[in-house]
Amino acid sequence: MQTNFESRYALSPTETKQMNTVDLRKNFLIPHIFEADHINLTLSHYDRYISGGVMPVNEVVQLSNPDSLKAEYFLERRELGIINVGGKGTIIADGVNYDIDFKEALYLGKGTKNVTFASADKEKPAKFYINSAPAHHKYPSKKVSKAEAEIVELGTAETANHRIINKLLVNSVLPTCQLQMGMTELKSGSVWNTMPAHTHDRRMEVYFYFEVPQGQSVCHFMGEPQETRHIWMQNEQAVISPNWSIHSGAGTSNYTFIWGMAGENLDYGDMDHCAINELK
Ligand SMILES: O=C(O)C(=O)C[C@H](O)C(=O)CO
Numbered sequence: 001m002q003t004n005f006e007s008r009y010a011l012s013p014t015e016t017k018q019m020n021t022v023d024l025r026k027n028f029l030i031p032h033i034f035e036a037d038h039i040n041l042t043l044s045h046y047d048r049y050i051s052g053g054v055m056p057v058n059e060v061v062q063l064s065n066p067d068s069l070k071a072e073y074f075l076e077r078r079e080l081g082i083i084n085v086g087g088k089g090t091i092i093a094d095g096v097n098y099d100i101d102f103k104e105a106l107y108l109g110k111g112t113k114n115v116t117f118a119s120a121d122k123e124k125p126a127k128f129y130i131n132s133a134p135a136h137h138k139y140p141s142k143k144v145s146k147a148e149a150e151i152v153e154l155g156t157a158e159t160a161n162h163r164i165i166n167k168l169l170v171n172s173v174l175p176t177c178q179l180q181m182g183m184t185e186l187k188s189g190s191v192w193n194t195m196p197a198h199t200h201d202r203r204m205e206v207y208f209y210f211e212v213p214q215g216q217s218v219c220h221f222m223g224e225p226q227e228t229r230h231i232w233m234q235n236e237q238a239v240i241s242p243n244w245s246i247h248s249g250a251g252t253s254n255y256t257f258i259w260g261m262a263g264e265n266l267d268y269g270d271m272d273h274c275a276i277n278e279l280k
């Protein structure tokens, strides 16, 4: 088992708008989330948010403790959100077993010392997408199924943005310090997420795209509303969205994505909306 850990600086809008395609991708795109029996983690200096993936195939994978956290164990001062986008798996957290199926979520509170990840079937491995934020209070660990999520239906087929937002790890479902995670599923024929776009200066966000059909892609938009840039995303890739940036995407087909965020408040609706006809 190996942990790959990468750290990304927090960049300003002024630096970002000078970037070419290669630099934008180097700073914001997280191209490799899942690797067999590895843990891949990217720490962003925006709110010290960590995103990554664990895909146990031949081994039970233990959540490691990267040196740069300077902690006794990973969750000493952090909370963790997990959503499984693969086959059935089991997470054991300080001796408690959680069976986590496709599109189910698990919250692990600060102070959880030992965490292991396993797949039920190595031919169809679990793919645990994970997000973590600094935490200053211990809240109970809890599994959240799709049936327990708060559901919001947004958009229309006519504007190609008809989608279901499944709020999984949010404060209307369970208490967390600052982490919020959920999953947005686009209806067939709809391709636009988060349109009208928004920013939220009080929270950064990371988008992880999956269920992008073979041969299709999602064009992710970022940047200040009047200075946007795009990053082409392939299936199972993530992208960091700074607090000052819009985060929206249009696919060449429908797809699903996981959003995760952290910052100053837990108010999902605290967004500054951007008028569609004023985007540049
Ligand atoms: O499709 C959408 O709209 C979203 O899923 C929006 C995200 O949940 C978000 O950006 C929350 O801040």
Ligand SMILES: [Zn+2]
Binding pocket: 198, 199, 200, 205, 247
């Ligand atoms: Zn957002």
